[in-house]
Amino acid sequence: MDAGAGVLLVVEDPDDPRGARVAVSRGAVPAGLRERLLDAAVVRRVPADLPDGGSVVEVPGLAAYALLWAEDSAGADDRGAAEQVRQATAARAAVRAAVAAEDPGAVLAASESELLRALGASAVKTRIYEGVPGTDALHAIPSRLPPVPDALQPTFRRIMEACWRTQETWSLAADDLDRVEELADDRYAHLLLGGWIVDLARIGLSRALLAPVGAGETCLGVFGVFRGAEDPPWSDAERATALDLGHDLGQVVLAARARHLERRAADELRRLEQYRGRMITTLAHELRTPLTTISAALDLMPEPAEGDLDAAAYIRRGVDLMGSTIDNLLVVTQAQSPRAAVSTPCDVATAARWAVEAVAVTAAAKSIALGLDVPDDAPLALADPTDLGHVLSNLVGNAVKYTPHGGTVRVAVVADADHVRIEVHDTGIGISDTDQRHLFTEFFRSTNPAALEQSGSGLGLTIVRRLVERLGGRVEVASELGRGSCFSVELPRA
Secondary structure, three states: OOOOEEEEEEOOOOOOOOOOOOEEEEOOOOHHHHHHHHHOOOOOOOOEEOOOOOEEEOOOOOOOEEEEEEOOOOOHHHHHHHHHHHHHHHHHHHHHOOOOOOOHHHHHHHOHHHHHHHHOOOEEEEEEOOOOOOOHHHOOOOOOOOOOOHHHHHHHHHHHHHHHHHOOOEEEEHHHHHHHHHHOOOHHHHHHHHHHHHHHHHOOOOEEEEEEEEEOOEEEEEEEEEEOOOOOOOOHHHHHHHHHHHHHHHHHHHHHHHHHHHHHHHHHHHHHHHHHHHHHHHHHHHHHHHHHHHHHHHHHOOOOOOOOOOHHHHHHHHHHHHHHHHHHHHHHHHHOOOOOOOOEEEOHHHHHHHHHHHOHHHHHHOOOEEEEEOOOOOOOEEEOHHHHHHHHHHHHHHHHHOOOOOOEEEEEEEEOOOEEEEEEEEOOOOOOHHHHOOOOOOOOOOOOHHHHOOOOOOOHHHHHHHHHHHOOOEEEEEEEOOOEEEEEEEEEEO
């Protein structure tokens, strides 16, 4: 090589997951070439001189790419090489954009021109193997190429899997049909492959470069580019770029598969929730029918004689408890509905007053003092009146249930610029720190024997949390075992 010439060899790519690549030159990189590489935004850092007079340059987007120049040349080769580097980088960036796209097939189809320019090709086609879930949109990116016969697909797959293992590309041209027999699995495949190559030549595409698409140890498909007989054979730089694009396309496939699995899981969960909702609704209807019959029969039973056991009263309490459990199951099912809550200005003060009045008789029987602290100018909250009624009924009812004889229950409404908060205070048995972590879980009661003495289904607080969250609010609890509790519900202000 002349003293005025040099070689820039790109041996690894910093953007490639297989490891960092750097470009090592023999001989100093000409200033003009260095500036053009920097202007093309393909050099990560300024070249550093090596002891032998060479330089080290970081160039993303290329692998095993040899760049030759001569200091006394007109610079056209330098500019062409820099442009090829830029085009390869742009092509890889276009492919990587499909990783996060909802429709990766459309993104890849739109980037076809970048792929063709980067590889000096006239046509491009990508095929992802059947059986990779969520990638149907990638199977047939628009192409004018003749279709590959189905019987020939196993041959191409075998070749691509071998190429992926060795990290190589595979090329074929119309003028080397003598290679077909050694590549095909059998005589029939041999004829099909030869026929396909002839079909390509008929539309002016005599050279094919195929790169495996893969990720990890798995070959997922094939990426192919094609050009005419008058074009030069595929260079090492073009082969390396095609192989890198195969890696990038592998990431697109993995992302598409992950989105597909996520959507499928979400759909399955929705179907399960819908099935559970229908099942609970059906069971509730089936259980209410005998309960109604039992209640009607109890009304017809004669009053017991003085001193006799009032069996009807025990039966009625059981019927009432079962009815309450059925009601709670239905409310839980409705609270899980994906429908949006109704955002209506709601009179929180009135709802709080009704909740207190509903437990007045029960509280009086236990000598519990009920308090209501609501300002005259209490603001409205954005809520569904029915949902808010369920929330306050559960919280105030629980406060009375778990407050011993002679205790106190107080409901307060406070507000700030953005929210309305309803607080339910009691001097009841309190909740341990351990129980507080599970308090809003379905069917969780308590580990406190004093709490377990009271009847309940363990659904009330689950209903509270789900309804409040559906209204766009939040519910919190502050409690100390043996000292009482405070439940607060915060809702958006109307």
